[in-house]
Amino acid sequence: SRFCSPACKIEVPERLTVSHEALVRTGLAARCVSIAVREATDEEILLVHSEEYLEAVKKTPYMTLEDLMAFTQQYGDVYFHPNIYHCAKLAVGATLQLVDSVMTGRVRNGIALVRPPGHHSQKSAASGFCIFNNVAIGARYAMQKYGAKRVLIVDWDVHHGQGVQYCFEDDPNVLYFSWHRYEHQNFWPNLRESDYDSVGKEKGAGFNINVPWNKVGMENSDYLAVFFHVLLPVAYEFCPDLVLVSAGFDSAIGDPEGKMCATPDIFAHLTHLLMNLAGGKLCAVLEGGYNLTSLAQSVCQTVQTLLGDPAPLPADLGGPCESVLKSIHCVRSAHKQYWSSDLPASELSAKSLKVAEQKTGNEPEAQEQRSPEEIVWPEPPKRLCPPVRTAVALPEGVACPDACKRCSSAEAPSSLYSLSLHVLCECVCAGSVCRITVSLYILVCVIVCRAVHVLICVCVCVCVCVCVCLAPQGCSDVAGFMQAVLGLLLPLGYEYNPGLVLLVRMPGSGVCESVWQQLAGLLQGLAQGHTLVLMQVRGPVWVKYSPVNWWMCIQDQNWQLCKCTNSCYQQAEYIRYS
Ligand SMILES: CC(O)(O)NCCCCNCCCN
Ligand SMILES: [Zn+2]
Secondary structure (H helix, E strand, C coil), rough: CCCCCHHHHHHHCCHHHHHHHHHHHHHHHHHHCCCCCCCCHHHCCCCCCCCHHHHHHHHHHHHHHHHHHHCCCCEEECCCCCCCCHHHHHHHHHHHHHHHHHHCCCCCCCEECCCCCCCCCHHHHECCCCCCCCHHHHHHHHHHHHHHCCCEEEEHHHHCCHHHHHHHCCCCCEEEEEECCCCCCCCCCCHHCCCCCCCCCCHHHCCCCEEEEEEECHHHHHHHHHHHHHHHHHHHCCCCCCEEEEEECCCCCCCCCEECCCCCCHHHHHHHHHCCCCHEEEEECCCCCHHHHHEEEEEEHHHHHCCCCCCCCCCCCCCCCCHHHHHHHHHHHHHHHCCCCCCHHHHHHHCCCCCCCCHHCCCCCCCCCCCHHHHCCCCCCCCCCEEEEEEEEEECCCCCCCCCECCCCCCCCCHHHHHHHHHHHHHCCCCCCEEEEEECCEEEEEECCCCCCCCCCCEEHHHHHHHHHHHHHHHHHHHHHHHHHHHHHHHHHHHHCCCCEEEEECCCCCHHHHHHHHHHHHHHHHHCCCCCEEECCCCCEEEEECCCEEEEECCCCEEEEEECCCCCCCEEEEECCC
16 A cells, blocks of 8 residues: 655646546647657766665665655655656656757647656655656756757746756756745755845856745736746846746646646746747746646646737736835845846836835735635636737738738828727637737837727837847847837737737838837737737838828848747748848
């Protein structure tokens, strides 16, 4: 009979079966390629673990029950059964198979649904249901076999992956980011080094980011605020070749461990916000997640975003709560000396503290009284999956990029208003096409409020950004631009929840290609991906416009065209028609 310390009884096999069954039931599994799993080799496990630890674990299948129990006692909150060594090798092997498939380009991204999890296990120790550190081995493997120079590990599990921190704390090539329930060191694993001031050691200083949750009940707004104001600015500056996600879903509502209030659909946006990094190379690896309902929903939300489907915004997004603001402030101060992308933290906290004041007092401690099983939340909203992702309106003679749909180029619109409504009605709102690319010449980035009518609201920050890029140094100030997008435009856009994003580009605006791609990619998290990209063409362009009439006559075929592929998230490639 299998003994198990009571702490481990939540780590059950059904975690994988309900997740996979949900993927099959929703039709998502059929849209994925399945990758065969394999056992990891000793050499691969030794990328992170010591020989003596591996040799000891190797003996567990042959141990008597009492030996097994004695062996287990030396570690915390982990169980060993005769078959766990085999399972742990499969978990590592599955992770490495996924890394192979992504690094060789066979797939763009993917998720490894594995048990046992990995992020707590250390060089010579098991911990917290973890035997081998799947993600840490995956990072080392990607660097050794594929020459990945910089690997970003994002750990959104609700527990601190101390095993990953220990493994890479002196390594500037692996940036480890983790948020975790901490409650001023009163929550497991109760480590002093899980706090925000553990920034890494020696050469690794600055490459370890801990965001402690000192209260339970964190919500979607809190998670997004940490992404916008802590993780993403640093991740963009770090510019990874590969993103590994320690995808623990015990940070979702209903989980007995996390006791948080973020809903499963938030993972659609967390995933989306990471998919514009590393050219889209993203490997998600399951860690925790113990409420079978929210786990299955969260896995589906993550996979559907990996497949490129846009997601509606979670409801009621606002600013972060006061406790999170303090954490954000502390971690940004601790890292200020290491990263240049740094809005004056005081500005951030001043702005958001105002918001927080409105929110204080609603820290939902009340939910603690109910048992996790009693907590209910709405099903994630249905997500559209447009048969065609990108349509392009082009003049005759210019070939339509592959995987795009050619839509009849709008007759010269009488005004931006009619253009956007014209295009809107014709293609986007019909839900048949997720995005339209029309080449037109207009300056501002316009966020259309609510789908009902077009309110031309100039979004301050893009004008600021464009001005920034118009600065003498041109778009070398990419950091400044990205900081404004991440720290201003995205939070604003997510709170605004527009019905359409109108993204336009002015000739000579100095916004260089890579930045434009990132902007186009990131903004697809809004308006369910309904993006109207209005491109300026390069070359002699004769434009006649008046406050009312905006149209363009192209003098030649010298086009610069945004070749958006058929995925919402694949990097838009720029090709120049000559
Ligand atoms: C992968 C992971 O991060 O989800 N492992 C979590 C281990 C939690 C250990 N403590 C359990 C105490 C029971 N209340
Ligand atoms: Zn966890």
